[in-house]
Amino acid sequence: MLLLFCVMACLAPGPPAWSDPPPPFDFDTGYSPIEVIIPNVIPAIYQSVSANASDATLVLRVTALITNAWFDAIAPYHPTAVGVYSDLGRQPAAEHTQANQNVAILHASYPVLVSLLPQHEPEWRAMLLSVGLDPDNPAATAAGIGKAAGEAVVANRERDGMNQLGDEGGRKYNPQPYADYLGYKPVNTAYELRDPSRWQPGIVTRGNGIFQVQQFVTPQMRVTLPYSYDTPNRFSTPAPVKSRLRGAGGMRLYREQVDEVLAVSAALTDEQKMAAQLFDDKLLSLGFSTLHATFFNGLTLEEFVQYDFLVNVAAFDAAIAVWNEKYKHDAVRPFSAIPYAYRNRNVTAWGGPGVGTVTDLPSQEWRSFMPTADHPEYPSGSAAFCAAHAEASRRFFSGSDVLDWTVPFPQGSSRIEPGATPQSDIALQWETWTDFETDCGLSRLWGGVHFMDAITAGWDLGREIGGLAHDFVQAHIAGHPG
Amino acid sequence: MLLLFCVMACLAPGPPAWSDPPPPFDFDTGYSPIEVIIPNVIPAIYQSVSANASDATLVLRVTALITNAWFDAIAPYHPTAVGVYSDLGRQPAAEHTQANQNVAILHASYPVLVSLLPQHEPEWRAMLLSVGLDPDNPAATAAGIGKAAGEAVVANRERDGMNQLGDEGGRKYNPQPYADYLGYKPVNTAYELRDPSRWQPGIVTRGNGIFQVQQFVTPQMRVTLPYSYDTPNRFSTPAPVKSRLRGAGGMRLYREQVDEVLAVSAALTDEQKMAAQLFDDKLLSLGFSTLHATFFNGLTLEEFVQYDFLVNVAAFDAAIAVWNEKYKHDAVRPFSAIPYAYRNRNVTAWGGPGVGTVTDLPSQEWRSFMPTADHPEYPSGSAAFCAAHAEASRRFFSGSDVLDWTVPFPQGSSRIEPGATPQSDIALQWETWTDFETDCGLSRLWGGVHFMDAITAGWDLGREIGGLAHDFVQAHIAGHPG
Numbered sequence: 001m002l003l004l005f006c007v008m009a010c011l012a013p014g015p016p017a018w019s020d021p022p023p024p025f026d027f028d029t030g031y032s033p034i035e036v037i038i039p040n041v042i043p044a045i046y047q048s049v050s051a052n053a054s055d056a057t058l059v060l061r062v063t064a065l066i067t068n069a070w071f072d073a074i075a076p077y078h079p080t081a082v083g084v085y086s087d088l089g090r091q092p093a094a095e096h097t098q099a100n101q102n103v104a105i106l107h108a109s110y111p112v113l114v115s116l117l118p119q120h121e122p123e124w125r126a127m128l129l130s131v132g133l134d135p136d137n138p139a140a141t142a143a144g145i146g147k148a149a150g151e152a153v154v155a156n157r158e159r160d161g162m163n164q165l166g167d168e169g170g171r172k173y174n175p176q177p178y179a180d181y182l183g184y185k186p187v188n189t190a191y192e193l194r195d196p197s198r199w200q201p202g203i204v205t206r207g208n209g210i211f212q213v214q215q216f217v218t219p220q221m222r223v224t225l226p227y228s229y230d231t232p233n234r235f236s237t238p239a240p241v242k243s244r245l246r247g248a249g250g251m252r253l254y255r256e257q258v259d260e261v262l263a264v265s266a267a268l269t270d271e272q273k274m275a276a277q278l279f280d281d282k283l284l285s286l287g288f289s290t291l292h293a294t295f296f297n298g299l300t301l302e303e304f305v306q307y308d309f310l311v312n313v314a315a316f317d318a319a320i321a322v323w324n325e326k327y328k329h330d331a332v333r334p335f336s337a338i339p340y341a342y343r344n345r346n347v348t349a350w351g352g353p354g355v356g357t358v359t360d361l362p363s364q365e366w367r368s369f370m371p372t373a374d375h376p377e378y379p380s381g382s383a384a385f386c387a388a389h390a391e392a393s394r395r396f397f398s399g400s401d402v403l404d405w406t407v408p409f410p411q412g413s414s415r416i417e418p419g420a421t422p423q424s425d426i427a428l429q430w431e432t433w434t435d436f437e438t439d440c441g442l443s444r445l446w447g448g449v450h451f452m453d454a455i456t457a458g459w460d461l462g463r464e465i466g467g468l469a470h471d472f473v474q475a476h477i478a479g480h481p482g
Numbered sequence: 483m484l485l486l487f488c489v490m491a492c493l494a495p496g497p498p499a500w501s502d503p504p505p506p507f508d509f510d511t512g513y514s515p516i517e518v519i520i521p522n523v524i525p526a527i528y529q530s531v532s533a534n535a536s537d538a539t540l541v542l543r544v545t546a547l548i549t550n551a552w553f554d555a556i557a558p559y560h561p562t563a564v565g566v567y568s569d570l571g572r573q574p575a576a577e578h579t580q581a582n583q584n585v586a587i588l589h590a591s592y593p594v595l596v597s598l599l600p601q602h603e604p605e606w607r608a609m610l611l612s613v614g615l616d617p618d619n620p621a622a623t624a625a626g627i628g629k630a631a632g633e634a635v636v637a638n639r640e641r642d643g644m645n646q647l648g649d650e651g652g653r654k655y656n657p658q659p660y661a662d663y664l665g666y667k668p669v670n671t672a673y674e675l676r677d678p679s680r681w682q683p684g685i686v687t688r689g690n691g692i693f694q695v696q697q698f699v700t701p702q703m704r705v706t707l708p709y710s711y712d713t714p715n716r717f718s719t720p721a722p723v724k725s726r727l728r729g730a731g732g733m734r735l736y737r738e739q740v741d742e743v744l745a746v747s748a749a750l751t752d753e754q755k756m757a758a759q760l761f762d763d764k765l766l767s768l769g770f771s772t773l774h775a776t777f778f779n780g781l782t783l784e785e786f787v788q789y790d791f792l793v794n795v796a797a798f799d800a801a802i803a804v805w806n807e808k809y810k811h812d813a814v815r816p817f818s819a820i821p822y823a824y825r826n827r828n829v830t831a832w833g834g835p836g837v838g839t840v841t842d843l844p845s846q847e848w849r850s851f852m853p854t855a856d857h858p859e860y861p862s863g864s865a866a867f868c869a870a871h872a873e874a875s876r877r878f879f880s881g882s883d884v885l886d887w888t889v890p891f892p893q894g895s896s897r898i899e900p901g902a903t904p905q906s907d908i909a910l911q912w913e914t915w916t917d918f919e920t921d922c923g924l925s926r927l928w929g930g931v932h933f934m935d936a937i938t939a940g941w942d943l944g945r946e947i948g949g950l951a952h953d954f955v956q957a958h959i960a961g962h963p964g
Contacts, residue, residue: 049690055690055692058691171847172844172847173843173844173847174848176687176693177691179693183673190695191665191667205661208540209537209660210537210699211658211661211699213683215685215694217693218691351656352656360654365654
């Protein structure tokens with residue numbers, strides 16, 4: 001019942017309001033990740049990491065490390081499982097209770113959350129106290145196990161390559177958490193597209209008159225420690241030939257993919273606009289589909305923790321490989337390529353919020369329906385995350401592709417066109433995980449942030465890594481991590 | 483009494499909390515700008531324009547246009563005054579009441595606020611309704627006068643060069659309010675200081691792992707319409723010779739001013755740190771000193787409106803001239819010059835929040851105590867604004883230099899070093915306007931964002947414009963705007 005309550009709340013579009021006082025938590029029957037932890041973590045991520053949960057590398061690392069702590073914390077209560085970063089022995093079968101699992105999960109979350117989101121430390125403390133646990137005094141065995149599991153995740157992950165502490169590259173003073181320490185420099189400036197095949201940082205604003213230039217977010221994701229493989233160099237994506245002006249197809253292919261983005265932009269439906277918004281938000285798309293599948297399949301707490309960690313490993317490890325490829329190909333985004341291909345000419349496309357399709361849009365005034373994120377174009381991260389997530393889900397659910405997820409969008413609930421889009425209440429439905437990954441990938445074309453080839457490449461890369469993530473988590477469940 | 487209440491609340495450091503329910507507004511004796519309008523405008527500016535009110539061009543234009551509307555709205559209730567953008571006749575002497583002035587001021591504010599901060603429109607409406615005025619139905623004569631005065635300010639200022647509507651440069655779709663439409667491009671990138679004399683955009687973050695590159699904020703301020711002179715080209719500042727490596731002094735002078743910034747950084751006192759924070763915030767420094775002087779000198783409502791408009795003209799017109807010079811000189815900031823002058827060497831300086839002075843700071847890890855704003859260094863805007871403000875104040879108060887302003891800072895109230903600075907409760911005091919402008923200018927050296935020569939140049943430029951602003955406003959009060 002509680003799970004149903006939460007899932008229903010979670011599926012509402014937009015950042016959910018957690019204003020209703022939650023019912024008291026029942027350790028024997030409850031799901032602490034869903035009822036206690038996620039409702040506290042989601043607002044903290046929206047507030048302190050990413051306002052729309054669209055900054056994938058930063059958001060996914062937070063959720064991966066938290067679910068990692070849960071998995072490791074309850075491994076001692078499973079017949080065979082071992083943690084990724086701790087091996088805390090095996091508790092007697094009589095101790096394999098949901099109450100002990102919940103205690104371990106909550107105590108494991110605390111050190112990880114304090115490490116990742118230290119500015120919210122009072123909230124993490126209050127979160128444990130709200131269910132009667134004292135973060136400073138893990139008296140029960142389960143509490144000690146949880147605390148040790150969480151601390152081991154922190155110890156192994158604080159220096160995983162992402163520069164969480166801000167001192168990588170030998171920095172001694174004024175730490176810069178998550179700053180690039182490998183020295184990526186774009187070949188293009190925001191003002192001049194010197195090489196029309198390569199990434200150009202965009203100019204962004206929060207609408208207050210301050211404009212800033214994008215910087216490639218966390219390029220060091222490519223050297224960050226994966227869970228399920230040794231090095232992202234084992235993967236490769238085909239070169240983005242249509243973006244390569246010096247290639248065989250030259251301007252013809254370059255314009256071909258530009259024209260595809262423009263044609264989509266000119267014919268956007270309400271369904272496409274809302275899908276683009278949903279899949280831009282990694283918590284709403286990846287996170288809430290996980291909760292839906294958990295409820296739909298009636299998972300136990302233990303199964304949920306294993307499944308949630310699995311899909312997080314899948315997306316996180318996909319992100320590392322995607323960033324490795326993004327860095328390598330350094331490909332141009334549509335917002336740069338469109339004015340290059342149609343210099344000083346008008347195009348037919350979406351004319352901006354509330355304006356609809358116009359036929360006299362100066363190419364340099366085109367904008368993508370969704371904001372274009374701050375990293376090179378090829379391959380699509382979202383396509384890869386969703387494919388990894390879908391493949392991991394299919395594997396976890398014994399090959400079943402059934403998803404059966406419906407997300408309602410009330411009239412006017414668009415963030416880009418508030419009040420106007422969608423024109424009436426609509427609902428998007430995904431019958432299968434294959435539908436989910438397909439629409440997720442395509443939504444990046446609808447959103448105007450990707451060319452089609454980047455989406456195809458993302459799907460392929462993600463699907464492969466989803467399988468590796470499954471093997472990795474299953475090996476830990478079986479107690480043979482290899 | 484109400485005025486005293488507000489001024490006391492205003493003088494608390496940090497964005498003030500307006501949580502106490504205000505007493506009902508008395509039209510016959512009250513000061514609607516201070517009791518009704520400012521308490522609503524301040525949070526809107528902090529929220530939607532500039533989180534620390536440090537983005538001077540954007541903040542000052544908002545306050546200048548609002549005070550302009552107040553001035554124009556009550557001109558018909560003065561024996562001789564005429565508005566800047568409207569001449570609405572002269573009301574009979576019997577109508578020259580404070581109640582009519584308040585009604586006119588409130589109705590004049592509404593269209594200006596809706597134009598400048600349209601996302602807060604419901605608040606502006608509620609603000610008028612809260613004192614019994616209907617923004618849609620300006621029935622009384624005073625209401626009609628106010629509305630007409632406000633609308634004239636909007637009509638004359640929407641296209642004053644600042645690109646408020648976002649369509650300057652012929653833009654047809656996707657308006658970009660306040661975007662540069664003149665095409666400024668920095669010669670340096672954030673990654674390479676090609677010319678160590680010229681401005682380099684900094685890399686900034688809100689601490690969430692996203693880093694962005696600065697863009698020169700509103701370079702079009704230099705072509706924006708001034709109030710008190712025809713063109714900023716009539717002013718000039720001496721060249722920033724110490725920043726010019728190719729000049730006579732070369733590296734010796736370059737390092738001389740770098741060393742001055744480092745020496746100050748290494749010896750920062752609590753008083754300097756809190757002054758740097760106060761003067762960084764244009765609402766707290768310029769705005770609240772105005773309120774203090776109003777109370778201290780017992781100004782009538784009419785005198786307050788004239789004085790507040792005067793100091794706003796002074797700072798706004800100073801900003802136009804400063805931006806003209808900043809664009810011309812395009813000078814390097816300390817954060818770039820320090821690592822250039824001490825490449826791969828350690829320096830002695832402030833080592834970051836809570837760290838104090840250290841002797842082994844790698845020069846590239848130095849940071850300014852206050853964040854360095856997103857525009858070229860020379861001359862100092864703050865020094866110019868404060869000097870213009872001080873000179874205008876001296877002229878308005880018949881040559882008196884007396885200010886007598888004390889601002890308390892509780893222990894630990896620093897935004898940069900919360901909890902730690904100041905080490906105990908302190909108070910800063912400015913006996914005279916001369917002290918105020920001196921400390922304001924020097925605070926930019928203490929804050930590490932300016933070299934000394936930029937401050938001197940700012941003072942000189944600002945003082946001259948403060949006098950022009952006085953002449954301009956006095957001519958409008960006398961009814962001979964010329």
